Amino acid sequence: MPFRWYKSPWWIPKLLPQMFWQLPAPHAEPPQVFLTFDDGPFPQVTDYVLDTLAAYQAKGSFFCVGKQAQAQPQLIQKIQAAGHCVGNHSFSHLHGWHSNTAVFMDDVAKAAEILPATTWFRPPYGKLDYGKYKAVRRAGYRIAMWDILTYDFDKQLSAEAILRKTLPLIANGSIIVLHDQPTCFDKMQILLPAYLDFAQQQGFRCAALPF
Ligand SMILES: [Zn+2]
Incomplete structure (x- = not known):
């Protein structure tokens, strides 16, 4: 079984301090977590995410692929x-x-x-070499990484297994990665309500990245 880094190792932010791995807000009251959704927007999945966030009065952050945004402008407007x-x-x-x-x-x-105008960038696959890291920073972006990767795209993993591994890792300022794409839709319908319920029970506010 491959080793999975559900939690980003503590030393990564020390190497790359200008990337955001967590948004620690020690004085945030209530404490906050940041749910992020990559690779959309797609009809049905993104609609589901929006409806579910609304039902919990939660906010999120959508790292959209331009090609998808071009195909689904109404979803960008809805977000x-x-x-x-x-x-x-x-x-x-x-x-x-x-x-x-x-x-x-x-x-x-x-x-x-x-x-829409944004200062946030997330590298596809989380991969950025040093030259591109500098270029992205020079272009004025803040680079949003994460501290909790759900591996929702991994066919070997059930939503229940993901929750067992990731729920205990959630802390004030956590940035959690999910994918609002069709291949992850089954898991999304279990994971998203579970994270939102957990946040509610633990007194976390689900917030959008500051923009
Ligand atoms: Zn992606």
Whole structure:
């Protein structure tokens, strides 16, 4: 069985302090957690996420792929109208280790033309080499990583197993990654209400990344 980093190791933020792995808000009352949704928007899945967040009066952050946003402009409007944060996740989901920096940055800029103005960027696959890290920072973005990766995309894992591993890791300022894409929809319908219930029980507010 492959080793899975549900919790980002403590030393990563020390290496890359200008990336946001957690938003610790020691004085936040109530404490906050940040639910983030990557790779959408897609009809049905993103609609479900929006309806569920609304039912809990929770806010989230959507790291949208430009190509999807272009195909689903009404969903982008719906995300914005509900007061959620939209972040840039590139236009065509390029891998930050296997692409040229100029090509990669063009792809980020192309997404920015389609998406609402945002200062948040999340690298596809979480991969960014040092040159692209500098280029993305120079373009004015804050880089949103995470401290809790759900592995909702992993076919080997059940939603129940994911919850067993991840619920105990949630802390003030946690940034949790989910995917609002069709292949993850079954799990989303278990995971999202479970995280929202947990947050409610523990007194966490589910907030959008500050924008
Ligand atoms: Zn992605």
